[in-house]
Amino acid sequence: MDPVSRILLDHGSGGRIAHRLLRDRVLPVFDHPALAELNDGAILEMEGVRFAFSTDSYTVDPLFFPGGNIGELAVNGTVNDLAMCGARPLFLSAAFILEEGFPLADFQRILDSMAQAAKAAGVAIVTGDTKVVPRGAADRLFINTSGVGLIPPGIRVASRRAQAGDRVLLSGSLADHGVSVLAGREGLAFETSVQSDTAPLHRMVAAMLEAGGEAVHALRDPTRGGLGTALKEIAESSAVSVVIHEEKIPLKPEVAGLCELLGFDPLYLANEGKLVAFVHPEAAEAVLRAVRSDPAGKDAAWIGEVLPGPPGRVVMQTRIGGQRIVDMLAGEQFPRIC
Secondary structure (H helix, E strand, O other): OOOOOOOOHHHHOOOHHHHHHHHHHHOOOOOOHHHHOOOOOEEEEEOOEEEEEEEEEEOOOOOEEOOEEHHHHHHHHHHHHHHOOOOEEEEEEEEEEEEOOOOHHHHHHHHHHHHHHHHHHOOEEEEEEEEEEOOOOOOOEEEEEEEEEEOOOOOOOOHHHOOOOOEEEEOOOOOHHHHHHHHHOOOOOOOOOOOOOOOOOHHHHHHHHHHHHHHEEEEEOOOOOHHHHHHHHHHHHHOOEEEEEHHHOOOOHHHHHHHHHHOOOHHHOOOOOOOEEEEOHHHHHHHHHHHHOOHHHOOOEEEEEEEOOOOOOEEEEOOOOOEEEOOOOOOOOOOOOO
């Protein structure tokens, strides 16, 4: 069991200590096969129809950042979690926890951005809730969104389905969202042209599944904990080993420079409009073309491959010819990123 007696910021990192909290505290209490799969959403079946259900909460600081805001992020985040299950997103809920004194003009701006994001994604926000807490009891605004979507017949996408021989695809450049939030955060302001990559990915996923079908084995949007944690999660769930190549990972020079300057590892910074996919090699080129046909996937690249073992191991071949073990994020590199 976790020896820590109180919740730490690290428990929200999406990294190793967060997984320990989930494994030791949450899963034993809410025991259900769909939860134990640890996908981006629950994959469920009722009367022969398969669907995905997902929920997420957003506490990003600042609420408005280059390229987006908490409202747009909340809609796109849940749309993408459903898409990573192979589902076509249909309906969302939205719940707000507001701090007393929060400006109504800012709330209206966020609501409008959510409506625009939902319209752009082709989903409807159909239910929700609003709570207000006394001044100081919350930090301005937190949002929860949940969603449901239908999974087409014959689609079997899950974290445990990665197989030896699969190729690993990344749909675009790393860490854009993390750096944009960093740029907008009070006390860390600097000039940068980097914008958050927040975007809905379900149309890209639909094109991938049309091109590759069941050859698309696993999908993940590397949000909290970044690419490194996402790869480690899938390697452990599928009991395979993953090798990635540093020189093949798309990374904007400005993002790389700022990460180096400020001591952040782009492998572990959040992304909100990127996905990582594990695909059978026979379908690799067709799937890559499908991804690149989407505006959010124009910089997509194959970054690695899957080996039989050792199970759960992720290694990065570095530019200088060495190897680096990629593990889950050990602590909270950058809190309240999404």
